[in-house]
Amino acid sequence: MQYPEPIAKLIESYMKLPGIGSKTATRLAFFTIDMPADDVTDFAKALIAAKRDLHYCSICGNITEDDPCDICQDRQRDQSTILVVEYPKDIMTLERMHEYQGLYHVLQGVLSPIDGKGPEDLNIASLLKRLQNEAVKEVIIATNATPEGEATATYLSRLIKPAGIKVTRLAHGLSVGSDIEYADEMTLLKAVEGRQEI
């Protein structure tokens, strides 16, 4: 005996999401049947709308409804600085600090030979094109503090520096409010290396 077709199809759809296997998909599908009808309709509409209305900004690669995105269109922002991130969601995180006023560029990942991800798979060509055309003085690289993130930062730095543009990297060190006792060795090392005069 098989599941009735409507639930079998829903399980199949849930299984296409990352990190969701057949057991979780089944649990989610049965949960869906017990959800309020309005919530299910909203969910379906949100899926369609997100796929239909969102695109990548043709300049920076951010997720946006309009092209170019709001940030690229905003002439009030500092046009001389580009902050490079791995994914669009990193932009939202950085914008929440209400401090950075420059532009962004989304790589859509990091260099990762294990996953077969080389420079041609990232938005690097479009970044170099921007550096040629725009009056950029500084590129801040904000890839994650992972081995792949570090390698990508080094790669970009070697590519960009010869053009006479300043390349910086976000500081690594202790989290604000954190306890030295619980910091890992690499973080402590970076904190000592990056020590500043007070």
Added chain:
Amino acid sequence: MQYPEPIAKLIESYMKLPGIGSKTATRLAFFTIDMPADDVTDFAKALIAAKRDLHYCSICGNITEDDPCDICQDRQRDQSTILVVEYPKDIMTLERMHEYQGLYHVLQGVLSPIDGKGPEDLNIASLLKRLQNEAVKEVIIATNATPEGEATATYLSRLIKPAGIKVTRLAHGLSVGSDIEYADEMTLLKAVEGRQEI
């Protein structure tokens, strides 16, 4: 800065699913934008169809497109035995063994005072009604081997036995192919208690 509305709404919908918090929902939403358009459309259609076309069988409480469900409508099945499960998905699991030929009844949960779930929250009244009207000779209780499942089995047994109907419980013991070394004490205890002559 907020996420563009289409993605914010999708994140909100994903967060309504059990076990999915804001970080996972955000990851799933960004993943959705990169999915093939057909997959997203199928997903939305599957959500709508599952909610619209599936119902609980008015007799046994199983998930079904037609009411009564295929199993309740099948006069070839043994009408004198009802196997009681916690959830509809348990029926699929049991049907996969291609051995049981009787009917089913879905409780939609187990007695759980901690979660405020009493007898009136389960499909117990409809089970007792079936026992009055149908020619049932045996009720097999297949709730899970959890404290709540055991308590529910005992409760049902006390309720049904006085009507002169045989009440049985699925056997507990070692899994087939399993190693005694790795069995927990409760399972071993049940295996010894339920030992059979060979």
